[in-house]
Amino acid sequence: MAISQWRQHFDEALNRTLDRTVRLAVTGLSRSGKTVFITSLVQQLLHSADNPHLPFFKVAGEGRLRGTKPQSQPDLHIPAFRYDVALEAFLADPPRFPEPTNGISEIRLAIRYKSSNKIIQKLSKINTLYVDIIDYPGEWLLDLPLLEWSFDEWSRQIALLCDKSPRNHLSEAWRVFLDAVDVTKETNETTLRQASELYTQFLLACKDKQQGLTLLQPGRFTMPGDLKGAPLLEFCPILKIPLGVKKEDSFYGIMKKRYESYKEHVVKKFYKEHFSNFDRQIVLVDVLKTFNTGFHTFVDMREAIHLVLKSFHYGKSGVFNRLFRFQTKVDKLLFAATKADHITPNQLPNLERFLQLMLMQANNNARFEGVETETLALSALQCTTPVSASFQGKPLSCIKGIPNDSEKPLAIFPGEIPVEIPPPEDWTTERFYFVDFRPPLLHDAHALPHLRMDRALEFLLGDKFS
Amino acid sequence: MTTKWQTPIIFDLDDLNAHPQESNRRPQPPIILSEVETTISNAEMASNSESFSNENISETEKPDLKLEGFPALAQLVEKGGKLWEKLSIPTTSPLFWLFCGLGLWWIGILVVDSVSFIAARFSNNFLIGLFFLGLFGVIIVSLSRLIWAAWQDFLALKSVSNLQTEGQDLLESKNYGQGISYVSKIARFYTQRQDVKERLDHFYMTVNDSHSNSEVCALFSKQVLKELDEQAHRLILKQSKETALLVALSPRAFLSTILTLWSTIKMIRDLATLYGGRPGLISSISLIGKVFQSLIYAGVSEHIAQSVSDLLGGSLLSVVSAQLAQGVGSGILTARVGLHAMQTCRPLPFRTDERPQWQSIAKEIWASFKSSDFSFGKTKTA
Incomplete structure (x- = not known):
């Protein structure tokens, strides 16, 4: 025993x-x-x-x-x-x-x-x-690169992105608001909140299905999770970095401080854990x-x-x-x-x-x-089943399934995947038409x-x- | 951008067919896969292949051979033409015409003589004439049946080697769509075999349209053929051990040669049967020829070196008699022939990582021989 x-x-x-x-x-x-x-x-x-x-x-x-x-x-x-x-x-x-x-x-x-x-x-x-x-x-996940960047560096990156379409017109409201603010001067809580709200709206507009942009920082702005409404999330980048501003209670100073604490308390913690x-x-x-x-x-x-x-x-x-x-x-x-x-x-x-x-x-x-x-x-x-259809007298394989936004099944040949990256003008619905299908029954x-x-x-x- | 692409198309749901792969899932049960069927399904497959480039379309478009109203005849004509192409006989050589002429001459004489002989009998006596006519008929019928069977055998063996070439291409391809129809052709060998059928059913359940050609072949090899490979392995091992023992025991060199040859031929035929071909006399001979050919091509020098090192390395020569060593040597040779026969008969070629290793068999022969050598020694002393 x-x-x-x-x-x-x-x-x-x-x-x-x-x-x-x-x-x-x-x-x-x-x-x-x-x-x-x-x-x-x-x-x-x-x-x-x-x-x-x-x-x-x-x-x-x-x-x-x-x-x-x-x-x-x-x-x-x-x-x-x-x-x-x-x-x-x-x-x-x-x-x-x-x-x-x-x-x-x-x-x-x-x-x-x-x-x-x-x-x-x-x-x-x-x-x-x-x-x-x-x-x-x-x-x-997109918060990860922030760890490497200071507030100034990050702001410069965002400013660079906002120069190009479609971000330039999506960010217009936020940029106009920022232009009216003197970032070197002291400011009040309302202005800060407004600026970050406008920035968040800009990010959400980018995230919209029509635009489909993904490079949206900070990540918690579009998906706050447990931090919804926390003051930690009330900041935004600044388009024109002022030189030699030391004042901590200026618009710039406060934004910078909040960015650093976001990095420290949100990003680092998340990745460390x-x-x-x-x-x-x-x-x-x-x-x-x-x-x-x-x-x-x-x-x-x-x-x-x-x-x-x-x-x-x-x-x-x-x-x-x-x-x-x-x-x-x-x-x-x-x-x-x-x-x-x-x-x-x-x-x-x-x-x-x-x-x-x-x-x-x-x-x-x-x-x-x-x-x-x-x-x-x-x-x-x-979500789909491969089927075969006749096209110009020859069999052509296509896929069948029920699209997300419809009740009727659809059979489609969605286009060929290119083996090299096509030039910008080729990215049209004439060439690619990928339908989102719902899960099978x-x-x-x-x-x-x-x-x-x-x-x-x-x-x-x-x-x-x- | 110069390359052309196919634009997206939405189809009417009523016009759809099941995917060609799906309809191919259940192989129909004709047993012997003849050359004719293979070529036709090859052509079908070629026309099934989807491609938008113009060169491919012109390649697959064959001249229309349809004889209106006589589909059977048209098919026959097409078959005949294809067979002729496949045989690849050098019709320009005078030697070919010489042999053709001599053969026809001989057959002609035989037939004419027989006919005049029978006619002479008829003029003598009706009953005797009838008797010889009947005899002549029996000879003709049995002869043509024999020739037909041999021809079928020959075609079956040829189709295996065709399947092997096709399989080799598919194993290396990254394309989609041809794998399942190819595998179905192999599966036709096994529709009558209950033990393989279960595995086949499992295979058809597992495989799906997203598997590429090479994946389908790998899956088929793993799920269906692996069991057969193991059986073949056991068969070879058993045969090699027997050969080794027989040669070691037989007192005459001539006898041992005959024994080795006989058991080797038996093993090759067994292996062919296991993998689905049922070799007749003629195809057996050509199969055996092929096996030995591949054995020779595999590198004679390497074989000799390895066999010799095996013979010496096991320190057998120093321990037991030369006859015993001879036995082991011929056992190993049988094993190697067996493995080559395996490669010749397996419709889907081996992938590099699953190719059988003869060394493992050789080791097992050694091991079994060492134990049997013990008992052998005992019986000798007893």
Whole structure:
């Protein structure tokens, strides 16, 4: 009895030493599909043991996966990620996408598997891998580059952006108001509030679906989360930086002070708590959105992603590491083009190629630092079915689904994805017409229909199941 | 920008078809995949391929061979033409015409002689004439059936090698749409096999339209053919062990050669049957020829070097008799022939990472031989 007890203890201790934890960073600008991706990922993993639709996720394909369960998360002060809420939305009639995320949440999954390594197999029959995933509003990600910039630098960047269309006419009200204010003089609370309100309105106008701009800083202005109405958010950049102003209670001085405290209390805290110690990262990009809205949104999004990923520097020299003195140890980075179901299957390689072109710089940086990267077109929830139609006497594959803003199904060939970045005048509805489709009607949520989630899982987690 | 693109199009919902891949999911059950079918579905596939560039369209547009009102005849003409192209016989060579002429001459003489012989019998006695006529008929029918079967065998083997070339292309391609129709062609080999059918069903459930050609092939290889590969592996191992033991035991060199040859041929035929081809006599010969050809091409010198190092490295020569070493050597040779036969018979070529390693088989022969060598020694001393 005593011996068997000892043995049990020994096994448990061994299990604990062999168990591993992976922290997965799901990075993506707002509306790039982080919540849907995480929900799908959780759901695929929860049903992976009996799911035939993950052939390229090796551990599942080889039948070594025993099962997955959500666990209580390590950080108890963070709300749990409610994948059941997202699932409810998918299963509703008519099905819909979950509401945009307005706060941070976390989930931990415990995955039980049989190791393929003979030595580990001898030591323990079943191993457990813990996967931690965090969901947060994508808007907040754009605060990351602020850490590197002083107030003056940031203001200059914004002034530069506001020179160009469409920002120049969207920001007109705010700029006119600022021009009337003498920033070197003392000011009152009302003026400050008005200026920041006008700036917030400008950002919200940029975020509007018609404009579709993504490079909007500070992130909390468009998605305040728990800070809604806090005085911490009452500031804005200044277009013309005055020289030699030392007065702390001037308009300029106060704005500068509030910017610094925003950085200190909001941005730093957020990243310190949630963006440290990641092992794997996936960057979700909604490429199709930029095709619909035009060349300027494409440039804007590319710039935004570059800024964010630059702050995520993977080597020792990154600003991230310098500021917080920790080593990010991301060793695998996946760039994923989402909504791959909104194009015909034969266009998938083109979409991947296009994303590669778009993020070439970030990709090169990561590779230079020794990070393994890959580009993949995926769809966390497949909303369409490929069908074939006859066009000029020849079969042409197209996709069928129910658009978001309609009740009737639609079959469409949405246009070819270019393999090089087209000139600005080509970004028209004549060339690209990508419709947003609503989720398919599901009868049960056992395993959500997906495209290539198994490939993403294999790349991000596959090697941990060896 | 000089390249042209296809503008977005919205279709009427009534005009839609299921995706070509979907309709291809269930293979129809003809058992032997003949050359004729392959070429036709190839043509279909080519016309299915979507492309907007003009060159491709002109490529796929074939001259219209339709004989109005005689679709069957038209098909036959088309088939004949395609077969002739496939055979690639050098019709300009005088040697070809010489052999053709001699063959026809011989057949002509045979037929004319027989006919005049039968006619002579008829003029003698009606019953005897009838008897010989019947005999002649039986000979003609059985001969033509034999030729037909051999021809079918030949076509089946040729279709396997065609499938292999096509598969090699698909494995390397990043395109979409041809994978499933290709795999369905292979699946036709296995429609009658209950054990494979389950795996096939699972495969068809797993695969979807977003898988590229190479992904479909990899999936098929993993989910359907892997089991067959394992069976083949076991078969080769068993056969090589037997050969090794037989050669080691047989007292005459001549006998051991015959034994090796016989068991090797048996193994090759078994492997072909396992992978779905059912070789007859002629195709067996050509299959065996092919296997040995590939064996030679694989690099004779390397083989010799490795085999010799294996023979010496195991310190076997210093321990056991030369006969035993000979046994192991021929066992390893059988294993290598078996692996090459596997590669020749498998309709979908191996990817580089799943290619069977002969070294592992060689090791197993060693291991089994060491244990059997023990008992062998015992029996000898006993």
